Amino acid sequence: MDKTELISAVADKVGLSKKQVREVINEILSQIAKQLVLGQKVKLVGFGTFSKQYRAARDGRNPRTGERLIIPERHVVVFSPGSDLKQQVQEPMQQASQSQEDADNKQDDKKE
Template sequence: MNKAELIDALADKTGLNKQDAKRALDAYIEIVTEQMAKKEEITLIGFGSLTPRPQSERLARNPKTGEPVMIKPRTSVKFKPGKFLLEAINK
C-alpha cells in the first residue's frame, strides 16, 4: 500500500474527504518525524511503539569494491508491534 492508497483507505474508513484524510496523514507523519528528531518514543497501545535508536560508528564494506568504509553514527527507528496487532496478523 502506498501513500495515495492509504489516504483513500482513511477517507473510506473515517468518512472524511480525501483532502482532509491527506491533511490528517501528513500531520501524523510530521508529528512522528518531530518526535523522533527529539528522540522521543511514540506508543500506540495495542498497535505498537516507535523508538529512536542510536547507532554507533561502525566499519562496513562497499559491496561493489570490497573496500572498508566507516559508517557515521546515526539514529534509526525501531518499531515494536503491540499485542493486538500481533494477534490480528497471526489469526
C-alpha cells in the same frame, strides 16, 4: 499499500474527503516525526511504538570492491509492533494452518 491508497481507504471508511484525511494523516506523521527528533518514544497502544536509537560507527565493506570503509554513527528509527498488531498478523496464518489441518483430516478420512 502506499500513502495515496491509505488516504482513499480511510476516506471511504469514515466518510471524509480525501483532502481532509490527507491533512489528518500528514499531521499524525508530522507529530510522530517531531517527537522522534526530540528523542521521545511514540506509543500507539495495541499498534506499536516508534523510537529513535543510536547506532555507533562501525567497519564495513563495499560489496562490489571489498574495500573497507567506515560506516558513520547515526540515529535510526525503530518500530516495535504491539501485541494487538502481532496477533492480527498471525491470525491469517493460524486460519491457514487450521484449514490445512482440516483438509488433511478429510483426506485421511477418505483413505479409511
